[in-house]
Every structure is written in structure tokens, then in C-alpha cells.
Amino acid sequence: MDLKYDVVIVGAGAAGSICASEAGGRGRRVRLIDHSKKFGEKIRISGGGRCNFTNIHCGPENFISSNPHFCKSALTQFASKHFTDILDTAEIPYHEKHSGQLFCDNSSRDILNLLLQKITENKVELSLGESVTKIEKTNDRYRIYTDIACYSCTSLVIATGGLSIPKIGATKFGHEIALQFGHSLVSTKPGLVPLTFDTALLKHCADLSGIAVEAIVSCEGYSFSGGLLFTHRGLSGPSVLQVSSYWQSNKPVTINLAPLRSDSQKLNLHNLSKSNKLVKNILGQLIPQRLATSICAQMNLDKKLGEATETLIGSLDERVCAWTICPTGTEGYRTAEVTVGGVDTANLSSKTMESSIHQGLYFIGEVIDVTGHLGGHNFQWAWSSGWVAGQNA
Template sequence: MAQFDVVIIGAGAAGLMCAAQAGYRGRSVLVLDHAKQAGKKILISGGGRCNFTNINASPANYLCSNPHFVKSALARYKAQDFIELVERHGVAYHEKTLGQLFCDDSAKDIVQLLLTECDWAGVTVRLRSHVADIQKTGSGFSLSANGETIHCQSLVVACGGLSMPKLCATPLGYQIAQQFGLKVLPTRAGLVPFTLDKPDLEPLAELAGVSLPVTAQSQDGTLFKEAMLFTHRGLSGPAILQISSFWQPGEDVSLNLLPDTDLAQVLTAMGAKHPNQTLKTALARLLPKRLVEVLAEQGSIDGELPLKALDEGRMKKLVQMLSAYRVHPNGTEGYRTAEVTLGGVDTDELSSKTLEAKQVPGLYFIGEVMDVTGWLGGYNFQWAWASGWAAGQAV
């Protein structure tokens, strides 16, 4: 029988951050994970270079049933705090678009940073450990890991959501919450590509691999201006992943295919110089040629119409179609490719300062397992660091 002050279930971003913080406070800490490698999701993130935070991270970048919940943790452990940690460990990094920070070399650098911190803080990390039989005791909790009984004062659930099951994602965190009477909100895949019905997909099949900048807008008015990618199953790319978290099944998504172009002005100027040029030729200078051909084949545009025949009515109709091109997803690719899980442990059950369950002293939930989901671009890692840090100060 083993005894620790703190047991953390999950050796991911939030769990390892929490472990190091608790260890530095002099707590004896054990991290358990059923995977054979720590930080598996970190390792594949950002194309293997880990988009480890975003310099613009603020509460506005998170979805949560209680939008105020994230404020405390994010205010107490900011993006700059993690950047300083990265710099102390000598990890080279660079900024990409929209404040996204990536490792110059490899996501392995971030995992190594966390494991080094845990090592310095005296934390024990055990992989290939299967947790079972969690019970509340008079002095904390008891649980079984690979048949061994372990006792602890504080139990931290940091085992993530359901996204990317190939990385060993399980519903364990939700099951623990429900076991102790905490409400778990319905979950679904977030930051995930859309799929289209066969009749909608077939005309677009030849566009697989084509990308372009768009503004994607959900029916609630949320919009993101980033790249979109046509795929063999439907639509992907940053703009689509972002809007997927705000999309509800059955809704349309509106796409502005020319977000940076005053189409009427540009086509009028083109028509003045080349009045006999066809609309298809003119649009192919503004949009991917293959996309223009598909729009013509669909009948969305009259490709052979000369620009001189583009009167005010036709121009208005064309601008409306290209600035609010509607797609009707039949669903998403699901947890298989989702970067995050929407929903989870209801934040009303938790302290926003410590992440401790209000009704179960000593039980904490951090990271993706709770109903907090960040935008694409390093925001979910920042929540992992911030929530892990906050709990690490309290356990």
C-alpha cells in the first residue's frame, strides 16, 4: 500500500503542470497514466511542433457554459508565464499567425520540459498504469493502480476528453465525476472537420487539397477569418475547425469566399479594360481556378457571361452568392480527428480559483475534462497550463 499527498490521473499537459507545481510546494505527488508515453497529445500537436500557447489568450477565446469561470486561472497564470518557462529551459520557439507560438524543433521539447520540471520537483510518474476502484476515505481517497492500493489526500483528474481515441482517450474523467455526483454536460467533438452529404460532396470531390482564405460564420453570428481546405470528406482548415465548435447539427455555415476583395469594384474595373472577358476567366484571377470551374458546373455562376453583360442585378446576385456561400454539413469527422472535446464536467461544480469540486473536498478536475474549450491556436494548451497551475497551488 502506497501513500502520497497528491495523485494525478493523466500525464498530459494539465496533469504534468499540476504535478510539478504541487511537487515544488513540498507535496509528495504521483502521476498515473495508462499510456506508454507521457504527453502523447502534446507530441502530435501543431504538426509535431506543439502550438504551446497564444500570446493573445484571454477569457474571450474560450467556450464554457459559465463564461466567467476561466477568468481566475487565466489571470493568475498567463501566456507570458509559460513563455518564460520555455525560455528558462532553452526551448527555441517562433510566432506564427495570430499570436500562435510553436517550437522551432519538436513538440518533444515541451514534453521534456514538463518531465524535467516534475523530476526537479520530486514527482513520481508511472505509465502503463490502469486506475480502478476509486473510493472516498476519511482522509482523502484510495484507488487501485495495476492492482496496487494507493492512498492520497488530494485526487486530481487530468485525463482529458474523448478526442483522438487513437491516443488512448477514454471517458474515465467523466465517469469519476459522475461517481462522485458531479454533473457532466453532454460532450461532442470540437475543432473538427465537417463532412458533407454525398450529393453536396460529389461536385466538390475534385477540389480535395484546394485551400483558400475565407470567413466562416455560424448561425449564431460567430465568425473566423482563416484558411479553408476542401477534403475528400468535406471541409477542413483552420476556419472550419474554429467554426465547428460553434456549429450545431442541422445548421448551415456561411462562407465568404473573397473576404478581402470588393468584388463589384474589381470586376467593374476588369470589365472596363476587358469587356469581352468571361466571368469564369475573371474570377479565376481571384479564386482557385478549379473552384471557379466547379461553381460554373454547379450553375452557381454563369461562367461564359462576358463582363460587359454583368449588369447591376447580376453583380448583386454574384456578390451575394460568393460572400455568403452556404454549406450544409451533415456532421463532423467526430472524435477520431477532433482536437478537443466540447462539454464535460460542469464548471458550476468546481471552484474557479482552485478547480476543486465544491461538494467533494480534495477532488480536482483540470484541463480538457471539464466544460472549457479554447479556440484553435494554442488556447487549449494555455488552459491546461493555467488550470494545472491553479490546482497545483491548492492540492
């Protein structure tokens, strides 16, 4: 005996929850299922516990997808402003950190509680700790088998997210369902993830772990400015995370470690100080001293500026302003914030997120091949795509 619903949503993360509450608000009988015992873990841990829930400048240019136009309709139908209107009505305090990134003043629990409240108000039936084992379609109904029940529905929404952080519930289930129902996948890889070095480069940077600088990091024609952090495995920090979503294996990454102090990739050291000063101390006025000392030691520049040849100073310019490295990899899905790639948008409606192959089948959120930049764009995509599916499912 199956339990009959209008809408079943698999995955109670950001996208699944807003979709459920919108569909429930339209009077649809909705069941929202998640195999995790805890509700919205990713929301809870996001943004250092304060959830960077949107970005006021969010637009299509902040997304990576095989079809860069796909995200436009949903982002217009339910924009950043629509989400902040909901928070304003609920009197949830938030603030802009920088570059349009909005964070909760208190904690991400404010968002979790709001989502739970809306789900309850709209009579959504929520199952946590319930695993979906199989999905079938017979005639016009989808049958969802779990470890404890069987549900059937006319609208099935897959909101199982990406592959990052498996220990809090990420699975490839959504990708498998997409393949089962005739959709194709755009190949996946970890995004917004620290880059790692080989042993030789790590040895080179051994004493730099923990140093943070403002940098411009470039790869494959994309450049991002912001913080860069040396780690004991390689590099992290916002500018590195952003570029990681574009980085391909074996491709170089170029880094300007002194973007605010360099002029056309030159440090103009001679203009800065008297030539009887040590190069490392002059460089230490532009970048952290520990980094300056390490670079000078590696380049045999442990000498006074007046003693250094023009060629050596030219090499130093390049080492600081256009440091080119070949990362060996990334820290992978264990620490990645997102998954690049996913369900191909080719057979999805950009207006409703419905499959053009199977009526009543929807994909929303990170499971789709739409990946946001760092800064609240991924949650905005989850809200926008979830909201539009919630109006149609």
C-alpha cells in the same frame, strides 16, 4: 495495502504534468498515473510536431464554456507570459507564427523533456502504462485502484483530458468520475474538427478537394477568418475548425470565399475587367481558378461577362461571398482537436479547480467544460488550470 500519497493525479498530459511538478515542488508526495505507455503523446503530435503551446493574446474571450467567467482566475494566476518565462529559463527556443501563436523552433519534444525534467526534479513518481480501474472515497482519503496497485491520497486530481483521438489514450473516465462524485456534465461534442457534407454536396464539390482559400466562415453569430480547405469529405482549415466548435447539427454555415476581394458581399466584377472576358477567368483573378471554373460551371455561367444578366451576376456574388451550406456532421473524435463541454464548472472553484462537493477532489484541463479556440489557447488552459491546482492540491 495501499501506497500513501498526498496527491494522486490521473492523466499525465499537459495539465496533469504541470500540476504534478508544482505540487511536488511544494514538498507534496505525488503520484502521477497514465494508462498510456508513452508520455505526453498529445503534446508530441500537436502543432504539426512543433506544439503551439500558448498564445500571447490568450484571454477569456478565446474560450467556450457554460460559464464564460470561470477561466478568468486561472488564466490570470498563470498566464501565457508565465509559461514563456519557464521556457526562457530553460533556454527553449520558440517563435510567433501569427496572431500570437507560439511554436517550438525545434520540436514539441523540447516541451516534453522540460516537463519530464521538472517532474523528476520535484520527485514526482510517474507510472505509465497503468490503468486506473476504480476510485473510492472513505473518510477523508481517496483510494485509487489500478491494474497493479492501490494508492490512497488526500488530494485527487482528475486530468484525463477530453474525448478526442481515442487511439492515443482519450477516455471518458474523467467524466465518469465526475458523475460518481456528484458533479454534472455539460453535454460533449467534438470541437476544432473538419465538417462533412452529404453525398449531393460532395458530388457538387468533388473536383475541389485540395483547394485552399482565405475565407470568413460564420455560424450561429460567430465568424472566423483564415484558411479554408476543401477535403474529400467536406471542409477543413483553421476558419472551419474554429466555427465547428460552435456549429450545431442542422444549422447552416455561411462562407465568404473572397473576403479580401469583396465589398459588402459583392465582387464588383464589372469594375474588374472587360466584358468580353469569360466570367470564370475574371473570377479566377479573385479565387483559385479551379474553384472559379467549378462555380461557374454549376451556375451555367460558362460565358462572357457581357452575356451574363445582372441577376446571374447577383447570384454569383451570393455564391462566392455568402455561400450557405448545411454540413451533415463532423469527422468526430477521430480527428477533433478538442472536446466541447465536459465537467460542469458550477461545482468547481475557479481559483483552485477544487470540487465544492468533495474536499480534495480537483478537475483540470480539457476534462472541464472550458474549450479554447484554435491557436494555443487549449494548452494555455491546461497549463493555467494545472498550475493553480498544483498550488492547492
